[in-house]
Amino acid sequence: MRKFSVINLSITAALLSGCALFSPAYNKPVIEQPTTTRSGIAIESSDVDLSKMEWWKKVNDPILNQLMILALTNNAQIQTAHGNIMQAQASLKAAQYSWLPTLSGLGGGFVGGNFLTDVNSSYTPGAITSSGFNGAFGGFLPSYSFNVFANISQTKLAKATLDMQRAAYNATRLTIINQISNGYFTLLAQKKQLIVQQQQIDDAKELRRLEAIQVQKGAADLADLISYDQTIAGYEANLPSIENSIAQTENAIKVLINQNPGPIITDGSIDKLNIESIIPANIPSSVLKNRPDIIQAEDSLKIANANIAVANSKFFPSINITGFAGGMTEALSTLLNMSTGIWTIVGVASMPIIDAATYEQVDAAEGGYYAQYYSYINTVKSAFQNVDNNLTNKANMDKVYNKTYQSYQLADANYKINLVQYNVGNAAMTNVLQAKISLDGANLNLIQAKAQQLTAVSQVFDALAVGYAAESELSKPKKIK
Numbered sequence: 001m002r003k004f005s006v007i008n009l010s011i012t013a014a015l016l017s018g019c020a021l022f023s024p025a026y027n028k029p030v031i032e033q034p035t036t037t038r039s040g041i042a043i044e045s046s047d048v049d050l051s052k053m054e055w056w057k058k059v060n061d062p063i064l065n066q067l068m069i070l071a072l073t074n075n076a077q078i079q080t081a082h083g084n085i086m087q088a089q090a091s092l093k094a095a096q097y098s099w100l101p102t103l104s105g106l107g108g109g110f111v112g113g114n115f116l117t118d119v120n121s122s123y124t125p126g127a128i129t130s131s132g133f134n135g136a137f138g139g140f141l142p143s144y145s146f147n148v149f150a151n152i153s154q155t156k157l158a159k160a161t162l163d164m165q166r167a168a169y170n171a172t173r174l175t176i177i178n179q180i181s182n183g184y185f186t187l188l189a190q191k192k193q194l195i196v197q198q199q200q201i202d203d204a205k206e207l208r209r210l211e212a213i214q215v216q217k218g219a220a221d222l223a224d225l226i227s228y229d230q231t232i233a234g235y236e237a238n239l240p241s242i243e244n245s246i247a248q249t250e251n252a253i254k255v256l257i258n259q260n261p262g263p264i265i266t267d268g269s270i271d272k273l274n275i276e277s278i279i280p281a282n283i284p285s286s287v288l289k290n291r292p293d294i295i296q297a298e299d300s301l302k303i304a305n306a307n308i309a310v311a312n313s314k315f316f317p318s319i320n321i322t323g324f325a326g327g328m329t330e331a332l333s334t335l336l337n338m339s340t341g342i343w344t345i346v347g348v349a350s351m352p353i354i355d356a357a358t359y360e361q362v363d364a365a366e367g368g369y370y371a372q373y374y375s376y377i378n379t380v381k382s383a384f385q386n387v388d389n390n391l392t393n394k395a396n397m398d399k400v401y402n403k404t405y406q407s408y409q410l411a412d413a414n415y416k417i418n419l420v421q422y423n424v425g426n427a428a429m430t431n432v433l434q435a436k437i438s439l440d441g442a443n444l445n446l447i448q449a450k451a452q453q454l455t456a457v458s459q460v461f462d463a464l465a466v467g468y469a470a471e472s473e474l475s476k477p478k479k480i481k
Contacts, residue, residue: 026305029377034384039388039394043283043285046286050465050466051170052467052469059275059278060273063266063267064181067253070257070258072177081173082169084165089162095158096158156306164296171293173468174292174468176256178458183252187246188266188268188273192271197238203440204235210429211224250263273454275453278457279460283464287464294376300376301369308362394453394457400453401453407442411441414435415432418434
């Protein structure tokens with residue numbers, strides 16, 4: 001008996017190890033990672049996990065923090081991703097439960113009769129006698145159907161699918177974080193732009209009023225007034241566009257937090273947002289493997305590998321065992337008093353001998369794996385490109401902002417000089433207003449440069465996959481009422 005068990009174990013082990021011939025072992029593709037970015041930031045060999053870092057809190061804006069909480073809690077896309085995870089979890093359990101037998105209740109009745117003829121006597125039409133019978137049966141119908149290799153492969157496939165749905169959920173959170181931060185930065189810039197644009201209009205109108213006085217005195221040309229009117233009209237034409245942009249940005253943010261369109265109250269100013277030293281000095285190499293898109297690409301590769309196993313599992317026998325245990329009576333009237341107990345067991349094993357379609361399905365699965373293999377490599381390389389592009393863009397936007405700020409400071413110095421000269425009687429008020437209008441224009445340019453810089457910061461954190469695992473308890477699936 002012991003010898004028989006050893007033989008069984010050996011055969012089982014051989015079969016399971018031989019499965020590798022039909023289900024190739026999964027090996028993650030090895031891809032050389034860059035050691036530095038174009039902007040000079042080093043990529044360190046480190047397992048630091050930035051996915052849990054709430055980078056937006058470093059900006060020190062309470063409204064942004066509140067919007068982020070609302071988005072991670074209520075966003076419909078995130079909840080949809082949660083639903084996909086729940087579905088994948090159920091599919092995995094279903095695959096795991098496929099190892100268990102099923103048990104069904106069975107009951108029924110029957111009625112029938114037979115026709116008796118006397119073949120030895122002369123046939124007389126209508127001389128046929130009949131006897132009837134009826135009965136009932138009831139009991140349990142256990143059944144067990146399994147293909148060891150198919151069950152294993154289906155479980156691996158369901159596990160990889162669940163992992164991919166989790167990665168898709170994280171990717172959705174990362175996208176929402178990026179959209180909320182970008183939307184909020186844009187909104188602050190637009191509101192500040194509206195204020196400065198209105199101030200520029202007021203300054204231009206005041207300059208025009210003073211010039212009109214000079215025209216009345218004959219000290220200025222009427223053509224100057226027409227030029228001022230043209231300038232003012234151009235400034236005023238910007239107002240509806242800015243107001244429209246504010247409305248669209250607010251509505252977009254409202255949708256992200258799963259609320260109806262409407263205004264958003266903001267207490268802060270784009271000038272007060274703190275982004276100094278917010279970007280890490282060095283990038284841990286774990287960032288690249290923690291990006292949800294890379295995880296999704298690898299999970300797709302695992303699914304393709306599992307599909308090969310599923311296709312090959314059809315070459316292994318499927319075993320079906322069923323039976324019946326219960327009672328039977330010869331009369332329906334005694335249904336609750338079964339007179340006969342019976343049981344049966346039936347076992348069937350089957351496997352394909354000639355099935356050309358199955359071979360083609362295996363080839364198709366292998367082709368799918370081949371495609372996913374290079375899709376994974378392309379995703380990783382694209383991720384390297386994305387990180388490098390956004391860090392380079394951030395460095396260049398810093399340069400643009402610094403030069404724009406320098407221009408603003410020069411315009412501000414010119415305005416202050418003219419104001420001092422006016423106060424001591426060495427300059428006209430028109431010179432002061434012209435300098436102020438120029439300062440307003442420089443301020444508008446500075447607002448735009450600041451918005452681009454903030455957007456670049458958000459895009460860097462999106463490329464580095466920072467923050468998607470933060471406050472995960474806020475986005476638990478909601479019950480549908």
